[in-house]
Amino acid sequence: MASKIFVNLPVKDLNRSMEFFKGLGFSFNPQFTDDKAGCMVISDSIYAMLLTEDYFRTFTQKEICDAKKATEVLIALDAASKDEIQEMVNKAKSLGGHIYADPQDHGWMYQHSFADLDGHQWEIAYMDESQLPGQE
Structure with a gap:
């Protein structure tokens, strides 16, 4: 059975998104954070991977959903x-x-x-x- 979850979310501006979630009190694991992705720590076993849209596209052949629409x-x-x-x-x-x-x-x-x-x-x-x- 799985023991961790990584929710991958596309973001338009990685730095701005990371600052938003830091403002909410979340931290980021620097081992898995770079200019394409930020690994937001939600708990010891739950993470949100904030991925630039270009990087997110490398994981799927489908269109990226516009979550505002x-x-x-x-x-x-x-x-x-x-x-x-x-x-x-x-x-x-x-x-x-x-x-x-x-x-x-x-x-x-x-x-x-x-x-x-x-x-x-x-x-x-x-x-x-x-x-x-x-x-x-």
Whole structure:
């Protein structure tokens, strides 16, 4: 079984995208970061590879989706609290990201979302599984 995930995302301006995510508190692994790619560390086993569009094209024969016009993927991450979610979404907006949906509170789960500079959609959720409907 796989023990790590690397989500590859095409970006128009690698340096600008890396600064955006650094502003959100993420770091980059310098071993896998150069002028074509930035390895964003999400956790010990989750990484987002931000690839320049030209470099991304070397991995596929398909057209690259314009994430500002079409949804290619929803990237969902967990958070430790509702406050952590709001802090990240507010930071994303202040760094040039776009809020594309209102927050949703389902009682046991709270989520909010933003699109990064290239339009990739990030959903951040806090779940209190003890409050799941039907749990006793």
